[in-house]
Amino acid sequence: MLEICEAIPPCQVGSPLDAGAPQPPGIAYPPGKSNLWKIDPALLREERFRTRFADFWSKWQEERGGREVVDWWEEGKVRVRALCAALARQFREEEESLLNFYSNCLDELTAQRVPGAPADPRTEDIKQRVTNILARRLPGLSARSKAEHCDGEVPGMHQVAAVIRRRVTSRISSLQDGDGVVLTNQDDLLRHAQQHYQHVLGAPPADQQPVHHSILDEVVTTSVTAEDNEALLKPVTKEELAEALRLSPRGRSPGEDGLTAEFYVTTWSVLGDDLLAVVNTMMERRRVAPSHKIGIMTLIPKATPVRKIGDLRPITLLNVDGKIFSRVVTRRLSVLQDKLLHPMQVRGAYVDDATAILDNANEVETLSTVLEAYGVESGLRVNPAKSKVLPLGSWSRTAPCPYPYVDEVRILGVTFTRTVRGMMAANWPARMRALRATLVDARLRVLNICQRVRYCNTYALSVLWHTAQVLPLPAGILKDAKRALSAMLWAGEPLRVAFDVLCLPPGRGGLGLHDPTTRAKAMFVSRWLTAQRASVRTLSGAWLDVLDALYSDGEVLPAPVQYFKVARDTRASVQVPTDKVGKELTKSLLHSMAATSTAVPRVERARPDTNWAVVWRRVHSTLLPLDTRAAWYRTVHDIVPCKAKLHRTNQADDPRCNICGEVDSVLHQLTACRPTTRVLWRWTARQAARLTGAASDAVTPSILTDPDCDTPSQWAGEALAWLLGTVVEALLTTPGHDVGRVLRRVKRKRSEILLTCPKKVADIIKLFDVP
Numbered sequence: 001m002l003e004i005c006e007a008i009p010p011c012q013v014g015s016p017l018d019a020g021a022p023q024p025p026g027i028a029y030p031p032g033k034s035n036l037w038k039i040d041p042a043l044l045r046e047e048r049f050r051t052r053f054a055d056f057w058s059k060w061q062e063e064r065g066g067r068e069v070v071d072w073w074e075e076g077k078v079r080v081r082a083l084c085a086a087l088a089r090q091f092r093e094e095e096e097s098l099l100n101f102y103s104n105c106l107d108e109l110t111a112q113r114v115p116g117a118p119a120d121p122r123t124e125d126i127k128q129r130v131t132n133i134l135a136r137r138l139p140g141l142s143a144r145s146k147a148e149h150c151d152g153e154v155p156g157m158h159q160v161a162a163v164i165r166r167r168v169t170s171r172i173s174s175l176q177d178g179d180g181v182v183l184t185n186q187d188d189l190l191r192h193a194q195q196h197y198q199h200v201l202g203a204p205p206a207d208q209q210p211v212h213h214s215i216l217d218e219v220v221t222t223s224v225t226a227e228d229n230e231a232l233l234k235p236v237t238k239e240e241l242a243e244a245l246r247l248s249p250r251g252r253s254p255g256e257d258g259l260t261a262e263f264y265v266t267t268w269s270v271l272g273d274d275l276l277a278v279v280n281t282m283m284e285r286r287r288v289a290p291s292h293k294i295g296i297m298t299l300i301p302k303a304t305p306v307r308k309i310g311d312l313r314p315i316t317l318l319n320v321d322g323k324i325f326s327r328v329v330t331r332r333l334s335v336l337q338d339k340l341l342h343p344m345q346v347r348g349a350y351v352d353d354a355t356a357i358l359d360n361a362n363e364v365e366t367l368s369t370v371l372e373a374y375g376v377e378s379g380l381r382v383n384p385a386k387s388k389v390l391p392l393g394s395w396s397r398t399a400p401c402p403y404p405y406v407d408e409v410r411i412l413g414v415t416f417t418r419t420v421r422g423m424m425a426a427n428w429p430a431r432m433r434a435l436r437a438t439l440v441d442a443r444l445r446v447l448n449i450c451q452r453v454r455y456c457n458t459y460a461l462s463v464l465w466h467t468a469q470v471l472p473l474p475a476g477i478l479k480d481a482k483r484a485l486s487a488m489l490w491a492g493e494p495l496r497v498a499f500d501v502l503c504l505p506p507g508r509g510g511l512g513l514h515d516p517t518t519r520a521k522a523m524f525v526s527r528w529l530t531a532q533r534a535s536v537r538t539l540s541g542a543w544l545d546v547l548d549a550l551y552s553d554g555e556v557l558p559a560p561v562q563y564f565k566v567a568r569d570t571r572a573s574v575q576v577p578t579d580k581v582g583k584e585l586t587k588s589l590l591h592s593m594a595a596t597s598t599a600v601p602r603v604e605r606a607r608p609d610t611n612w613a614v615v616w617r618r619v620h621s622t623l624l625p626l627d628t629r630a631a632w633y634r635t636v637h638d639i640v641p642c643k644a645k646l647h648r649t650n651q652a653d654d655p656r657c658n659i660c661g662e663v664d665s666v667l668h669q670l671t672a673c674r675p676t677t678r679v680l681w682r683w684t685a686r687q688a689a690r691l692t693g694a695a696s697d698a699v700t701p702s703i704l705t706d707p708d709c710d711t712p713s714q715w716a717g718e719a720l721a722w723l724l725g726t727v728v729e730a731l732l733t734t735p736g737h738d739v740g741r742v743l744r745r746v747k748r749k750r751s752e753i754l755l756t757c758p759k760k761v762a763d764i765i766k767l768f769d770v771p
Helices: 047-062 069-112 121-135 138-145 157-169 186-201 226-232 238-246 261-266 268-285 320-334 363-378 420-444 449-460 462-468 475-490 516-532 539-550 559-573 582-595 602-606 612-619 626-636 643-648 666-671 675-692 714-733 739-754 759-765
Strands: 002-007 294-301 312-317 409-411 414-416
Touching (some): 047 069, 069 121, 069 268, 121 739, 138 157, 157 420, 226 320, 238 261, 261 320, 268 320, 414 420, 420 449, 420 462, 420 475, 449 462, 449 475, 449 626, 462 516, 475 516, 516 539, 516 559, 516 582, 539 559, 612 626, 612 714, 626 714, 675 714, 675 739, 714 759, 739 759
Antiparallel strands (some): 002 294, 294 312
């Protein structure tokens, strides 16, 4: 990674300094020798840190004397950085010493163990302590990987691989300059980067300064009044500052001081009043703190390998206290934005990738004149190296144009060509490659089936939906997408639930997986119908009106207009609301299409007398964490690997259990295989009998797969769902079904649920006499 420290504004560039020296504005640090520091997130979770920091800051307040508050604050941040670095180093050394001690204890206990004797309970206790220490490091691994986080996911090899990739790809070893010369020397790389961004981010030459009277002077006609200015400059309140801090995004990289938003949240009770004094002093004196003018420009690779400086995206890192102050000012200005902004200034609009549609070649000169004037006034100039022209219809390639003619252009993530067929070939194979790469990359993640479905819905499949709004999803791409999704969802498991069943809502036995067929069709049709119903008629809407007048529903369309077939066929096959557009129309179409699905889970066909609505409601109870739901879902669907099922599919030679010799099934594994399993089942049956009002011997093992029994109240039903799901998950995830480990897991789960569940459910769960 190449970091350039810049003063804002404008960027001033100096020569490299020693990495141990302070970081003045305008210093570039070579790759691999960054002087950047960031506070350890694990440090903020330590109670010892909060106590030590409060003592330190109290003493620093006493040392202030008559010093100006902004200067005192700036020096205080330097000392805070030194304190945090020292404490993080001290706590890590203590942690390593503790891990070494536990390792020696485990070695001694292992050496003293007699073969055949029961395991020493101290061994399990030490292992749990080691696990707790290592678990505190996992959030840091997840943050360094920059990978998408799934709820409940335990960071593993996927995050480790992502960290390694980031280290490799962030190192810049060579770049081509403007003359095509390859630069490899670090000083040359820094000089080239500094010159490039001095040109891009620096002030424009004097001969290109905006003229005073211009076309923009006629547009900007409003200004802040004296009354408005008085309200904007009044002292900041602590409530304003606290709200600005609350709105600060978490998990972001800090500026050169290394103090994150999480740091200010953790230490707000200590630093809040002093930060308020600093902010009000800056407001009063109209001068910001020196550190607020410094930004660390980090160059992030847009793609690999990096060959030119244009392949890098500059991101400027600013100090969080400066961004908090900026957010306070922005929130005050937002009150006046309706009064100050011109109607042509639209929030969220941008012009970094503008598209102009011209009717004839005579309009090219007019467009060039407008763009040149806009560039002079705003500083946003057209890049001729990236500008392109796509001729459509009868537009001749010989017509004069300042930009090159091309066969395709990319606009808002979609590649456009001269024909629809060409667009399909230019877009969908690339989207499929991106989906497959995303799914293959996620196979190393430690995710259960529920988490994998969420990952596919929220991240992996999102690469298709943007294109699906404007181009129908081809059958071949759809088939490949389902195959890739199945491979990722089941990760080589021998027993699976059908893909169409997974796409059903949870109340019908599925997991709510987004079906590429219905969702792509709904998004495509919704966009066309929204265009047809627009108050200002669009070309798409006009096309549909013409086709509706010429061809009835179901009639074969001519080849040139087959593009509209999906929209017309879907409109004829489902109930389309006439009062909705946009996202609301898409949701309505998805609901209508899902209602027509004929998929039925295999277990429902095999056991039709079961009340499956109750079963699925309990399996997907909101009281159950995702890992519990996933384990119980697999159990109810009867896809837990067992010898009997594998034997029926020729994946096992014998249907009998290797331990007891009985026919192996999922209920056999959960209730009868081992003596410890039978003990745990009897305990579970007693608790279930108490909740259902039945006798203990009347509760059969089938309650684990068909939990549709009646309970006296809704709360008892929720408690029963928690009991059965927790026991199933604990047994399936505990090696050897060790009853002690299973019960400890159940106890831990009970402690967790008591903190979050409704009081009436908690009162019932407290009665479970876990041994």
